[in-house]
Amino acid sequence: MKIHFLIGIMLALVTVSCAPSSHILTGVARAPISPSVVKIYSTPPVRFEEIALLDASSKSVFLPGGQRSMDKVIERLKIQAAQLGANGVILEDVQDHQTGAIGTGVGSDSYSRHSSVGLGIGGSLGIYSKSGKGRAIYVPEGTAAPAPAPAPAPAPAPSP
Numbered sequence: 001m002k003i004h005f006l007i008g009i010m011l012a013l014v015t016v017s018c019a020p021s022s023h024i025l026t027g028v029a030r031a032p033i034s035p036s037v038v039k040i041y042s043t044p045p046v047r048f049e050e051i052a053l054l055d056a057s058s059k060s061v062f063l064p065g066g067q068r069s070m071d072k073v074i075e076r077l078k079i080q081a082a083q084l085g086a087n088g089v090i091l092e093d094v095q096d097h098q099t100g101a102i103g104t105g106v107g108s109d110s111y112s113r114h115s116s117v118g119l120g121i122g123g124s125l126g127i128y129s130k131s132g133k134g135r136a137i138y139v140p141e142g143t144a145a146p147a148p149a150p151a152p153a154p155a156p157a158p159s160p
Helices: 002-015 069-083
Strands: 020-024 039-041 049-061 090-110 115-140
Touching: 002 039, 039 069, 049 069, 069 090, 069 115
Parallel strands: 039 090
Antiparallel strands: 020 049, 049 115, 090 115
């Protein structure tokens, strides 16, 4: 009975400690909106109001997550932003890192009076996490375009 209780407590702790997303409120939250209207920005728009700092992650086994893991991180950032009433997310940082490994091994030996033989084999799988950070923002209507890049200086005319 005690073992079942301890396993239940450990599972609850692991579930809580592996939250796939979180946020820190830095501004005033608005009424929730649909995640489908939240836009992702690589550069800040001209005018915006910051609402929160966001953090989301996605785990994968064997290899660092590919596009599917990236899509999951973006989806989680959009959901968090929408819950806070933000209509945009400025994507700031995305990274892959190994968070753990699962390994196992087996071995066998044989011996006699004059000799002995031992054989072992093992293996390990990595557990990876893709994480993304961003800022949840509210962009007033009509100011969604990012600030334009400065125009390059015209090339000097060739002299005759």
